[in-house]
Each structure stands twice: as structure tokens, then as C-alpha cells.
Amino acid sequence: MMRYIRLHKIFIKQDLKKLMEYKVDFLLGAVGFLLEQAAQILCLGIIFAGIPALCYTVDGVVVDSWGFNEVLFIYGFSLIPKGIDHLFFDNLWGLGYWIVDKGDFDKYLTRPINSWFYVLCEKFCVDALGEIIIGIVLIIYSTLSMPAQVADAINWWRVLPVLAVMPFAILIFTSIKTATAAISFWTKRSGHITHMCYMTNEFAKYPTKIYNTFIKTAITFVLPFALTAYYPAIYILRGESVWSLPVTVLVSLALFGISQLIWYRGISSYESAGS
Amino acid sequence: MKRLIRIYKPFTRAGLLEMVTYRVNFLFFLLGEIMRCFVMFFVWKAVFDSSDSSTLYGFTYDNMVVYLFITFLCGYITYSDGSYAVGKEILDGSIAMRMIKPVDFDMCFLFQELGGKILQLLIVFAPITIGVETYRWIANGAFMMNVPMFFLFILSLLLAYGINFFFNVIYGFLAFYLKNLWGTGIIKNVIMDFLSGATVPLAFMGSFGKALGYLPFASLSYTPVMIYMGMYSPLEIIFYMSLQLVWLVVFIVSSKLVLSSAMKRLVVHGG
Amino acid sequence: MENKEIMIKVKDLRKEFRKAVKEPGLKGSFKALFNPKYDIVKAVDGISFEVPKGEIIGFIGPNGAGKSTVIKMLTGILTPTSGECCIDGKIPTENRKEYVKEIGVVFGQRTQLWWDLALRETYMVLKEIYEIPEDAYKERMAFLNEVLELDDFITSPVRTLSLGQRMRADIAASLLHNPKVLFLDEPTIGLDVVVKDNIRKAIKKISEESGTTVILTTHDLEDIELLCKRIVMIDKGKKVFDGELSELRRRYGQMRELKFELKNPDDFEKLSYKKDFSFADDDLSIDRTGGTVNVRFNSDVVTVEKMLSYTLSKVHVKDINVKDADIEEIIRRLYLGGGETDETADSHL
Numbered sequence: 001m002m003r004y005i006r007l008h009k010i011f012i013k014q015d016l017k018k019l020m021e022y023k024v025d026f027l028l029g030a031v032g033f034l035l036e037q038a039a040q041i042l043c044l045g046i047i048f049a050g051i052p053a054l055c056y057t058v059d060g061v062v063v064d065s066w067g068f069n070e071v072l073f074i075y076g077f078s079l080i081p082k083g084i085d086h087l088f089f090d091n092l093w094g095l096g097y098w099i100v101d102k103g104d105f106d107k108y109l110t111r112p113i114n115s116w117f118y119v120l121c122e123k124f125c126v127d128a129l130g131e132i133i134i135g136i137v138l139i140i141y142s143t144l145s146m147p148a149q150v151a152d153a154i155n156w157w158r159v160l161p162v163l164a165v166m167p168f169a170i171l172i173f174t175s176i177k178t179a180t181a182a183i184s185f186w187t188k189r190s191g192h193i194t195h196m197c198y199m200t201n202e203f204a205k206y207p208t209k210i211y212n213t214f215i216k217t218a219i220t221f222v223l224p225f226a227l228t229a230y231y232p233a234i235y236i237l238r239g240e241s242v243w244s245l246p247v248t249v250l251v252s253l254a255l256f257g258i259s260q261l262i263w264y265r266g267i268s269s270y271e272s273a274g275s
Numbered sequence: 276m277k278r279l280i281r282i283y284k285p286f287t288r289a290g291l292l293e294m295v296t297y298r299v300n301f302l303f304f305l306l307g308e309i310m311r312c313f314v315m316f317f318v319w320k321a322v323f324d325s326s327d328s329s330t331l332y333g334f335t336y337d338n339m340v341v342y343l344f345i346t347f348l349c350g351y352i353t354y355s356d357g358s359y360a361v362g363k364e365i366l367d368g369s370i371a372m373r374m375i376k377p378v379d380f381d382m383c384f385l386f387q388e389l390g391g392k393i394l395q396l397l398i399v400f401a402p403i404t405i406g407v408e409t410y411r412w413i414a415n416g417a418f419m420m421n422v423p424m425f426f427l428f429i430l431s432l433l434l435a436y437g438i439n440f441f442f443n444v445i446y447g448f449l450a451f452y453l454k455n456l457w458g459t460g461i462i463k464n465v466i467m468d469f470l471s472g473a474t475v476p477l478a479f480m481g482s483f484g485k486a487l488g489y490l491p492f493a494s495l496s497y498t499p500v501m502i503y504m505g506m507y508s509p510l511e512i513i514f515y516m517s518l519q520l521v522w523l524v525v526f527i528v529s530s531k532l533v534l535s536s537a538m539k540r541l542v543v544h545g546g
Numbered sequence: 547m548e549n550k551e552i553m554i555k556v557k558d559l560r561k562e563f564r565k566a567v568k569e570p571g572l573k574g575s576f577k578a579l580f581n582p583k584y585d586i587v588k589a590v591d592g593i594s595f596e597v598p599k600g601e602i603i604g605f606i607g608p609n610g611a612g613k614s615t616v617i618k619m620l621t622g623i624l625t626p627t628s629g630e631c632c633i634d635g636k637i638p639t640e641n642r643k644e645y646v647k648e649i650g651v652v653f654g655q656r657t658q659l660w661w662d663l664a665l666r667e668t669y670m671v672l673k674e675i676y677e678i679p680e681d682a683y684k685e686r687m688a689f690l691n692e693v694l695e696l697d698d699f700i701t702s703p704v705r706t707l708s709l710g711q712r713m714r715a716d717i718a719a720s721l722l723h724n725p726k727v728l729f730l731d732e733p734t735i736g737l738d739v740v741v742k743d744n745i746r747k748a749i750k751k752i753s754e755e756s757g758t759t760v761i762l763t764t765h766d767l768e769d770i771e772l773l774c775k776r777i778v779m780i781d782k783g784k785k786v787f788d789g790e791l792s793e794l795r796r797r798y799g800q801m802r803e804l805k806f807e808l809k810n811p812d813d814f815e816k817l818s819y820k821k822d823f824s825f826a827d828d829d830l831s832i833d834r835t836g837g838t839v840n841v842r843f844n845s846d847v848v849t850v851e852k853m854l855s856y857t858l859s860k861v862h863v864k865d866i867n868v869k870d871a872d873i874e875e876i877i878r879r880l881y882l883g884g885g886e887t888d889e890t891a892d893s894h895l
Binding site: 107115272 | 621622649667677703
């Protein structure tokens with residue numbers, strides 16, 4: 001284990017050196033991601049300009065509602081685990097889009113380290129810092145501008161458990177990417193499947209209650225992105241949904257197991273390229 | 276015209292064949308992209324439920340649903356990645372192979388892309404329009420679409436595609452100067468999405484939105500969508516479609532200019 | 547050599563691929579859309595061989611013969627459909643990580659070096675990946691440096707290296723952990739004559755000094771002649787020859803080449819070797835460009851003397867000479883005998 005952490009550090013260092021060679025590309029990419037988030041937040045602002053709070057109603061009766069600040073908080077929180085996964089484990093996208101297709105996966109199999117780990121840590125994606133920074137800024141900004149009684153209710157007993165569960169939330173992203181990227185061992189390309197699953201994450205950026213039962217179930221248990229965003233965020237804000245924390249641990253471990261199974265099955269079906 | 280079709284038919288065929296080969300990838304990609312529509316479908320529902328009035332800036336919830344999906348459709352149909360193809364070939368120098376052939380090379384990309392669109396039209400256009408019309412029919416108890424309007428929508432959509440295509444060709448040639456397609460591509464797409472009203476209707480942005488309406492970006496999707504929804508008066512239709520035409524001409528002319536300037540540079544660089 | 551320790555052992559190795567069958571054209575594409583059909587392709591069909599420690603073995607065969615597939619199974623990249631291969635007692639499918647520590651791989655068409663970084667950086671990372679101790683690393687680096695002359699470009703970014711430099715760097719990268727077996731897939735592809743020669747010398751030296759077993763695939767038969775004592779030839783997934791180069795020459799080396807220039811090109815019509823000597827198809831081939839004629843024949847069927855006197859009695863020649871068929875000629879015949887046509891056969895009549 002220690003060896004792998006050391007190796008990961010070395011890979012990150014190498015990648016940073018590479019980055020220095022292509023400063024402009026990196027900057028443009030980071031600006032792009034930043035703008036993308038900014039546009040979405042601006043969009044949220046425009047939508048909320050017309051209403052006092054986002055309400056969940058049943059038969060015209062308001063059951064639950066979230067102020068603009070709370071929605072921003074949830075949105076900002078959703079960027080953190082996603083951004084961290086993006087920062088460290090982005091190379092899985094490449095696997096599904098071109099690494100397997102071009103036969104470049106050969107390289108990973110001729111090294112005496114775990115192939116999954118090798119793919120995972122080879123690339124360090126600094127663009128993701130844009131996402132993480134915007135997430136943190138949104139969380140701080142929204143907390144500061146919340147009504148006092150909401151902000152005061154937030155304490156360490158709500159924040160610490162969420163921080164403890166954070167690695168498992170990240171694991172959800174990594175596992176889903178791993179499982180879908182590994183499909184490329186059979187089909188040569190699977191980046192589009194990863195993309196499809198990843199887009200489900202869009203649902204998690206808003207309060208889960210506004211969706212119908214089907215979507216709610218899907219984003220809590222099947223592609224459990226709600227566990228990485230809405231549930232932990234609302235636990236911090238209101239102390240609601242305590243159950244989601246242990247569920248996150250269990251579901252993420254289950255997903256991880258499944259993804260590893262698919263990965264190793266996939267490797268034995270890997271066909272390389274050429275003759 | 277006949278000659279044009281004969282020369283470029285193989286490109287269209289190649290585009291279609293490529294799309295057939297990658298049909299599964301395309302389908303999954305589409306499913307992923309349309310997810311965003313469904314997210315906003317629920318978000319807008321909650322927004323309208325939260326509001327006292329049944330309309331926001333002149334949009335009812337039903338309008339909003341139609342807007343979401345038709346905007347998505349327009350975005351998909353008018354999408355052009357000619358920029359990437361052109362840019363990539365410029366950066367790796369393989370554009371030289373295109374220049375030694377006796378064909379216009381922006382036309383090659385155009386017809387190749389159109390070939391791919393044939394299959395996209397089958398898979399995307401019909402289901403979404405039928406879905407949207409069914410939704411409107413259930414919501415209003417009557418058909419909301421008529422034949423002339425639909426025809427105008429298609430025409431406006433074609434103009435939008437033309438604008439988008441030539442805009443992207445220009446951007447692709449900029450690769451020559453920018454030496455970067457990926458980062459600048461993200462920036463370009465974000466700006467285009469926002470200014471074209473793809474993320475939020477321009478009507479929501481007040482007078483700023485009205486000003487955006489005159490920019491070429493609005494011609495890309497806002498104009499056809501508004502025509503589809505019947506939210507423009509006949510006079511407005513004439514005005515905005517003429518505007519589309521103007522932008523199309525502007526982009527065609529400037530793409531030719533950028534092309535000739537880039538070609539000169541290519542010669543200096545020696546490919 | 548019989549008593550040498552066996553390093554690589556391959557037994558009845560097989561690999562099958564499923565391949566989609568598509569009819570040509572648009573119609574075919576649409577058919578495949580709704581009713582995809584598959585064929586089972588036997589890329590490797592029961593191959594067995596053994597390689598003793600320290601030997602350099604040449605692995606040859608026409609394009610698509612299945613040699614890359616064998617190499618990829620031996621390097622643990624592909625999982626065999628059946629059969630087994632083991633290197634120094636280790637089996638790749640059982641413990642890949644332990645297994646690959648024993649091998650080094652160079653794919654000539656694909657680099658394992660960090661493209662954007664200085665060459666030295668790649669070696670630093672590999673040192674960590676293979677857990678090479680500092681002293682061993684330094685010692686090894688010094689040795690590789692001496693053999694492959696890396697010093698000139700070790701601080702340059704890999705993308706700025708010439709093809710020859712890159713190949714040397716790649717070979718060094720695969721040898722850093724002192725593997726027991728080195729796989730070289732087309733190590734001289736695209737290189738000029740001088741660079742080729744340097745690389746061959748380096749490979750030979752490394753094998754001699756470190757006792758590394760080398761498996762080499764190539765289309766350049768000069769590589770084989772200069773480096774390998776033994777060759778394994780495969781075609782259509784099956785082994786067609788396995789033995790020493792000299793044996794190959796003995797077995798197939800009766801081919802001779804008779805080359806002459808006619809005074810009058812039209813005289814060519816007077817020569818009918820095939821009919822007059824009743825050669826079999828395999829035993830004779832004739833190339834002709836203008837007045838220059840090139841006859842390859844089997845000297846076991848007709849002696850050189852007879853061929854010469856026959857030729858000189860029928861036509862007037864300006865110049866005539868006879869030479870031994872080189873190894874390339876032999877292999878060309880073997881490839882053709884297998885029914886497989888290759889680009890090297892284009893000049894063959």
C-alpha cells in the first residue's frame with residue numbers, strides 16, 4: 001500500500017512537469033471549466049430571480065422548500081467529490097475512448113503493478129481544480145449569506161461524519177467510471193457509456209425530492225450520485241437523512257466490488273490491437 | 276448542381292457509413308445528453324410550483340417543457356464538429372492531403388457531416404417532435420403545430436445549421452493561430468450555449484436578452500425554437516429569419532477570407 | 547546446448563478471436579445492424595516450443611501469421627484460449643505482476659517512454675515501478691549507457707529524439723530491471739542501415755553479458771541472420787519450422803540463382819527451362835526485365851552445370867553469374883509454400 005502511495009506521488013510529479021511544458025493548454029482548459037460552472041450558476045441565479053424558494057409540492061401543498069442559498073450549497077457540494085475524483089483518476093476516460101481501442105493498454109499489462117491502479121494514477125488532471133475551487137467558494141458564499149438560524153445550526157457533528165464518508169462518495173465516481181470504462185475490453189470503446197452514466201450526476205446537483213420515484217431510486221441506489229451530493233449536503237444543512245451516510249459506505253463498497261470484478265473479467269478478454 | 280451532388284455524394288455516403296458503424300456510441304451519447312433535459316424538466320416543475328403566477332416571463336410550464344426539448348433538438352441537429360476536423364487536420368498537417376484533391380475542402384466536411392445527420396435525424400428528430408407534440412396535445416387537448424409553421428421551423432433550422440457550420444470552420448482555422456482546440460473549444464461552447472439561449476431562454480434575461488437576440492448566437496437555436504413554439508408574430512418571423520440569412524452570408528464570406536489567409540500561412544510553413 | 551536450463555516453455559498454445567463479418571457497402575452495414583454475424587478466427591492454433599536460457603530466438607512469419615498474438619500471450623497481455631506458456635516457471639495468467647518482473651518488452655511501433663518529458667524521467671519512474679534498488683539502478687544504467695550510448699540525449703524530451711535514439715532508449719527502458727527474457731517486436735523497423743547495425747550489436751552484447759534470453763520478431767531477415775542461431779517460423783497460427791538457421795539453409799538451401807543478360811532480348815523465347823527439365827512449380831521461378839533474366843532453381847533437381855550449359859547453348863549472353871540463394875529467398879519460398887502471399891512475394895513469378 002505504501003508503495004502505491006509513493007508511486008502515485010511520483011506519477012503526479014511527472015504529470016506536473018508535463019503540465020509546465022504546456023502551460024497555455026492547461027490554463028485554457030481550466031478557464032473553460034470555470035466558465036462552464038459560472039454559466040450554470042448564473043443560470044441558477046436567473047431561474048431563482050423569479051421565485052422566493054424552490055418548493056416541493058404535493059397536490060398544491062408545499063411539503064419542503066429550499067432557499068437559493070441552500071440550492072447553491074448543494075450545487076457547490078456536488079462539485080467536491082466529483083472534482084477530487086476528476087483530479088486524481090481522470091485517466092479512466094481515456095481508457096474507454098482510445099487506450100483500449102488503439103491497443104495502448106498493452107503497456108499497463110507489462111508492468112509489475114496493479115493494472116487498474118496504473119491506469120488510474122497515470123494522469124493528474126489539474127483542470128479539476130477549477131471545479132473544486134468553485135465548489136468551495138459556493139459552499140462558503142452560501143453559508144455566509146444564509147439566515148442566521150440555518151447557519152448557526154451547522155456544527156462539527158454534522159460536518160465531520162460527512163468528511164469521513166467523503167472518500168466513499170469519491171469511490172462511487174471512481175467505481176462507476178471503472179466499471180463502464182472496463183466495458184471497452186469487450187467493445188473496444190465505451191467512453192460514451194461512461195458519459196451516459198456520468199450525465200446522471202446532473203440530477204444530483206438539485207434537491208432529490210423534486211424528482212419522481214423512479215429517478216429518486218435510480219440516483220440513490222443504482223447510479224447513486226445523490227449520495228455524493230444532495231444527501232450529505234442536506235445533512236450538513238439540516239441534519240436530515242442520517243441514514244444516507246452508512247448507506248453511502250455500503251453502496252460504494254458494493255459498487256467498487258462490482259467494478260473490480262468487471263475489470264478483471266475484462267482484462268482476460270482484452271484483445272489488444274493489430275494482428 | 277448535378278455535378279456538385281455527384282462529386283460530393285461519396286462524402287455523404289462515408290459520413291452515413293461512419294455513423295452506422297458508431298451507432299451504439301451515438302445512441303449512448305444521446306441518452307446521456309438528453310438526461311440534462313430531464314433534470315431541467317423537474318427543476319422547472321419545482322420552479323413553477325414555487326411561483327404564485329402560472330407564467331414566468333411569458334412562459335407557462337408547458338411552454339418551458341417544449342422549449343427544453345426543442346432547444347435540445349435544435350442544438351443536436353445544428354451541431355457541427357467541422358471545427359474539430361478542420362483544426363485537427365491543420366495542426367497535424369494532414370490538411371495538405373485534402374488540398375491536393377480537386378474539391379472544395381469545406382464542402383467535403385459539409386457533405387460528410389450531412390451524411391451522418393441523416394441517421395441522426397431518424398433517431399433524434401422524429402421521436403422528440405412526436406414526443407413533444409403528444410405532450411402538447413395532452414396538455415392542451417388540441418394539436419398545436421400546423422404545416423406552414425413546421426415548414427418555417429425546418430427552414431430556420433437549416434439556416435441555423437449553415438451558420439453553425441461556417442462559424443465552426445472559422446474556429447477550426449483559428450487552430451492555426453491558437454494551437455489549441457480542446458481548451459478553447461470548451462470556452463467557445465460555453466459562451467455559445469449561454470448566448471444562444473440554450474441554457475436559459477433569452478426572454479428571462481430582460482433587455483440584455485433582447486440585445487442578445489440580434490447576435491448570431493441567437494440565430495443558432497433561439498430563433499427556430501421560438502418559431503416552433505409559435506411565440507413569434509409573422510413580422511418577427513420575417514425579421515429574425517432575415518437576420519439568420521444575413522449572419523449566414525457574413526459567416527460564409529468570412530470563412531472564405533480566413534481560409535485564404537490560413538492557406539498562405541500553410542504555404543509559408545511548408546505544410 | 548541440450549543441457550541448458552529451459553527459460554521459456556510453450557505448450558499447445560491457442561488463441562481464438564470472434565470477428566464480426568460485414569458484407570460490403572451500405573446495405574451490408576444495415577444488415578450487420580440488425581443481424582450481426584461472427585466468425586471464429588484461430589489466430590494461434592496449437593503452438594509448442596521451448597527456449598533455453600540465454601538464447602536469441604528469431605520469430606518470423608508473414609503478416610497476420612499470428613506471431614504478434616503469440617508474443618502478446620507470452621508477455622501476459624492476452625489471455626490464451628487454451629494451452630500454457632511459462633517463463634522461468636511462472637505463468638502469466640496466474641500472477642501477472644510477478645511474471646512481468648521477469649520480462650522486458652519493446653514494441654517497435656509503440657514507445658513506452660513519457661512523450662513530453664526528458665528521457666531520464668522515464669527511467670526514474672521505471673525504477674520505482676520495478677522497485678530497483680539505488681545501487682543496482684546505477685550499475686545497470688552505466689552498463690546500458692555504455693552499450694546503447696544514451697548519454698547524448700538522456701536529458702532531451704522524448705518527442706525530440708530521432709527514431710534510432712528512441713529505439714535505443716526504449717530498449718534500455720525495457721532492460722532496466724534486468725529481466726530474464728527480452729521481447730523485441732520489430733526493433734529495427736524504419737531505421738537506417740547504420741542505426742540498425744548499432745542496435746543489433748547492442749542486443750547481442752546485452753544478451754551475452756547479462757545472459758538475457760531474447761525473443762525477436764522481425765521482417766528484416768538480416769536481423770535474423772546476424773542475431774539468431776535458431777528461428778521459429780509460424781504461418782496461419784501454426785508452427786511451420788523450428789530449428790537452427792543452418793538447418794534451414796541445409797533443408798531449403800539448394801536454391802541457386804542464375805542471372806544473365808541477353809544480347810538479344812527476343813532470344814528469351816528460346817529458353818524453356820520448365821519444359822525441358824520438368825521442374826515443379828516450387829523449384830523454379832523466372833524474373834525478366836528487358837534483357838536481364840533472373841532464374842531461381844532447385845539445384846537438387848537440376849545441377850548448376852546442366853543449367854549453365856543449357857542456357858549458353860540456347861542463347862548468346864553478355865554476362866552470366868550464379869549465386870547461392872540467401873536466407874531471404876528461402877523464407878520467401880517457405881511463405882509461399884504456406885500459401886500465404888506477402889508483400890515480399892510481389893517480385894516472384
